[in-house]
Amino acid sequence: MLIKTIFAGFGGQGVLSMGLNLAQAAMTEGKEVTYLPSYGAEVRGGTANCTVTISDEEIASPVASSPEFVVALNQPSLVRFQNQIQSGGIFFINSSITEARTTRGDIELIEVPASEMAEKMGNPKGVNTVMLGAFIKKSNLVSLDSLLKGLEDSFKKKPKLIDINKKALKMGFDLF
Amino acid sequence: MKKVYSRPKSLKKATFHYCPGCGHSIVHRLLCEVFDELKIQDRVIGIPPPGCSVFAYNYLDVDMAESAHGRGAAVATGIKRACPEALPFTYQGDGDIAAIGTAETIHAANRGEKITSIFINNAVYGMTGGQMAPTTLLEQTTTTSPYGRDAALEGYPIKLSEMLALVKGAAYIERVAVNSPANIKKAKKAIKKAFQTQIDDLGYSLVEILSPCPTNWKMSPIESWKWVDEVMSKEYPLGVIKDITGEKDAD
Amino acid sequence: MTKTLMYGNTAIGEAAIRAGCQCYFGYPITPQNELTEYMATHLSRRKGCAFVQAESEIAAINMVYGASLAGVRVMTSSSSPGISLKQEGISYLAACELPAVIVNMSRGGPGLGSISAAQSDYFQSTRGGGHGDYRTIVLAPSSVQELADLTHRAFDLADKYMIPVILLGDGMLGQMMEPIEFKHEAPRKLPIRERAVRGAKGRPSRIIKTFTSKPTEMEEINWSLFRRYQLIKKNETTFETYMVEDAELIIVAFGASARIAKGAIRNARAEGLKVGMLMPVTLWPFPYEKIKELGRDTKQFLVFEMNMGQMLEDVQLALEGKREISFYGRPGGVIPTPSEVLRVISRLYHQKGLKKAK
CATH class of the missing domain: 3.40.50.920 (Rossmann fold)
Incomplete structure (x- = not known):
């Protein structure tokens, strides 16, 4: 198995931490993993993305030219990455704030109203976590348990946020 | 019988290679007298530059390490940060400190590095054969300003010490000369104060020394001593330029 | 031992500290800034250690030279254009037989180039890079784990052969995260080398220099460097x-x-x-x-x-x-x-x- 995922969105939507949480969970499951964020001038101007590669064997390149999965949290990311996805891959979009739908017939489109869901549960910053929950349910890359454990670690310094994020993750997970 | 004059302990028994009338040998001796008087011979680390004084280690009996042209202040910073109990000082000419090493010097001073710079200003590049220095006076003839330094083409004599006085981390800056017994006495006092400033951890210290270079000025030693008084010190006035050490006198 | 997910750049920093690196001098340049930042966080307030953000790469490498003169383990890092500026100091380090670790997280070139990963500094790294007849040991990691392992080895080699060592990574290795484990704990006592200038206490004064007015003396220095290079070739060639x-x-x-x-x-x-x-x-x-x-x-x-x-x-x-x-x-x-x-x-x-x- 060698699966590449790109997470993309506005800076501040938490796309980098989404990738990081997934990478962390994959590592605890004993898988090979690389995480590569966009950097330099590319991240100025408000967009960010990162690539997570998960594999059973040594990973040759952390770069994804045709990822299996793309998670787009905003419109510019949807436009930028829709044609890069591998045929047969899955395109996860935050349907709350994206308009155009892909015209590609060779990929699966998963629409997650992540912004609305996060808003509704009173955690507007939890868009990325809701989306991550939906993502792992559909992609089956890591287990919900390892992600939940990872959340505990990453919010160690802000324990108040642990429960609300666990809730957001499960809400996304239970959507499908 | 009272001994009134002897070789400083920190000065090696070697004959100076400098030209007759050159200021370097006087400054070397003053440094060694100060090392002896402050009892710091075993803490001092000298950083000589490329130039006539590259061989300073043949005379100064202290730890010494060569620097690349202009980088003295950075090298001294590295030494001091790695070994705070040491007393590194740079020995730099006008081209070294005020042309190629301006950035290193200003930023070391601005960080308030506890280091000392001895700045030999003789208004020319000495060892390379008398080319124009950043401190060369207007109308002064050198091998690269053969028609005399013209401000419109070659700019003005730069006053590094005055510039450094604006830098907050600089604690003590004085300009002296070594062209008369009276001035030499003042020069020694300034050098001593500069090292005391470093010993007391007060910040960056620098002594600019107007130093005769009869060979490249094409003058006799006597003429060159006079030129320092009559011409050079008019552009570069002698005296304390900055002192925030709390009036603590080294004497 | 448990693995941690770490950026290549920060893994180098942590490995350096665990190797006893006491001083770091650098200047910001992409794609290696996380390393400079890591050293600022972990060295600037640590007892007996120092971190300086220099005014230029030239100043930084000369501070490295100064700290190496003072006998401590010292490192700088940069990326291609900045490494070009450091060549002056690397030549002096080589000439004075002083150890130092220089990290190049290289990027596309020539000129200001791109900030993405490239390997176009191979010639510069392996042929000395600066002026004069000298070499530096050059280590080429291919993963975050190797960045850490080879950083440690770089410090050991530098001290063993009194030579500057280049760790040649690139923007991709520096910016990516991989699970790694550190094989060393930070030393309790930081090492101070014997051949150093720290003030002539209880010994004759010492001179560390390269300039000589006698070509035959300079030739002797070159011969002695190359005898050591032969030894390095024999002992350290790794693949x-x-x-x-x-x-x-x-x-x-x-x-x-x-x-x-x-x-x-x-x-x-x-x-x-x-x-x-x-x-x-x-x-x-x-x-x-x-x-x-x-x-x-x-x-x-x-x-x-x-x-x-x-x-x-x-x-x-x-x-x-x-x-x-x-x-x-x-x-x-x-x-x-x-x-x-x-x-x-x-x-x-x-x-x-x-x-x-x-």
């Missing part, structure tokens, strides 16, 4: 091989290219193409002998680099014109994919009429 035993085609690649090539080789093998790889870990000293030895059984070689063919010249030297060498390179900061390299392998295999495995 890894991957599936070379039955290989019809051997890829020679280092650093990021090597890991990309490895992925291509795994897929090539699945198709029955008998491909192997030699990865130099030390770019200087270069494993000429090993490549020559591999050339006895294998007739076809492919050099793969993220540049226009720099290590290629060393492979040509090693094989002495006796074997066919092909080259595939992507310069400027383009990161080739394993499938791209696989296509090159397939084409060569067909072109050269090589035999597939049964």
Whole structure:
């Protein structure tokens, strides 16, 4: 198995931490993993993305030219990455704030109203976590348990946020 | 019988290679007298530059390490940060400190590095054969300003010490000369104060020394001593330029 | 031991501290800033340690020179354009026989170039880089784990041979995260080298210098440096091989290219193409002998680099014109994919009429 995922969105939507949480969970499951964020001038101007590669064997390149999965949290990311996805891959979009739908017939489109869901549960910053929950349910890359454990670690310094994020993750997970 | 004059302990028994009338040998001796008087011979680390004084280690009996042209202040910073109990000082000419090493010097001073710079200003590049220095006076003839330094083409004599006085981390800056017994006495006092400033951890210290270079000025030693008084010190006035050490006198 | 997910750049910083690195001097430049920031966080307030953000790369390397004169373990890091500026100081370090670790997380060039990963500083790294007749040891990691391991080794080698050591990574290795484990704990007591200038306490004064007015004296210094370089060649040449035993085609690649090539080789093998790889870990000293030895059984070689063919010249030297060498390179900061390299392998295999495995 060698699966590449790109997470993309506005800076501040938490796309980098989404990738990081997934990478962390994959590592605890004993898988090979690389995480590569966009950097330099590319991240100025408000967009960010990162690539997570998960594999059973040594990973040759952390770069994804045709990822299996793309998670787009905003419109510019949807436009930028829709044609890069591998045929047969899955395109996860935050349907709350994206308009155009892909015209590609060779990929699966998963629409997650992540912004609305996060808003509704009173955690507007939890868009990325809701989306991550939906993502792992559909992609089956890591287990919900390892992600939940990872959340505990990453919010160690802000324990108040642990429960609300666990809730957001499960809400996304239970959507499908 | 009272001994009134002897070789400083920190000065090696070697004959100076400098030209007759050159200021370097006087400054070397003053440094060694100060090392002896402050009892710091075993803490001092000298950083000589490329130039006539590259061989300073043949005379100064202290730890010494060569620097690349202009980088003295950075090298001294590295030494001091790695070994705070040491007393590194740079020995730099006008081209070294005020042309190629301006950035290193200003930023070391601005960080308030506890280091000392001895700045030999003789208004020319000495060892390379008398080319124009950043401190060369207007109308002064050198091998690269053969028609005399013209401000419109070659700019003005730069006053590094005055510039450094604006830098907050600089604690003590004085300009002296070594062209008369009276001035030499003042020069020694300034050098001593500069090292005391470093010993007391007060910040960056620098002594600019107007130093005769009869060979490249094409003058006799006597003429060159006079030129320092009559011409050079008019552009570069002698005296304390900055002192925030709390009036603590080294004497 | 548990693994942690870490950026390449920060892994170097942590490994350096665990190797007893006491001083760091640097200047910001992408893509290595996380390393400078890590050292600022962990060294600037640590007892007996120092961190300075210098006014330029030139100042930074000269501060490194100063700290090395004072006998401590010291490091700087930068990326290609900044490394060009550091060459003055590296030449002085080499001449004065002073150890230091210089990290180059290289990027596309020439000029200001791109901030993506490239390997175009191979010549500069392996031929000395600055003025004068000297070499530096050059280590080429290909993963975050190797960045950490080779950082530690760089400090040891620098001290053992009194020589500056270059760790040649790139923007991709520096910016990516991988799970790693550290094999060393930070030392309780920081090491101070005996040959240093720290003030002549209880010993005669000491001079560390390179300038001499006598050419014969300078020649003697060069001879002595080169005797040591011979020793380094003999003792420290390091490489890894991957599936070379039955290989019809051997890829020679280092650093990021090597890991990309490895992925291509795994897929090539699945198709029955008998491909192997030699990865130099030390770019200087270069494993000429090993490549020559591999050339006895294998007739076809492919050099793969993220540049226009720099290590290629060393492979040509090693094989002495006796074997066919092909080259595939992507310069400027383009990161080739394993499938791209696989296509090159397939084409060569067909072109050269090589035999597939049964």
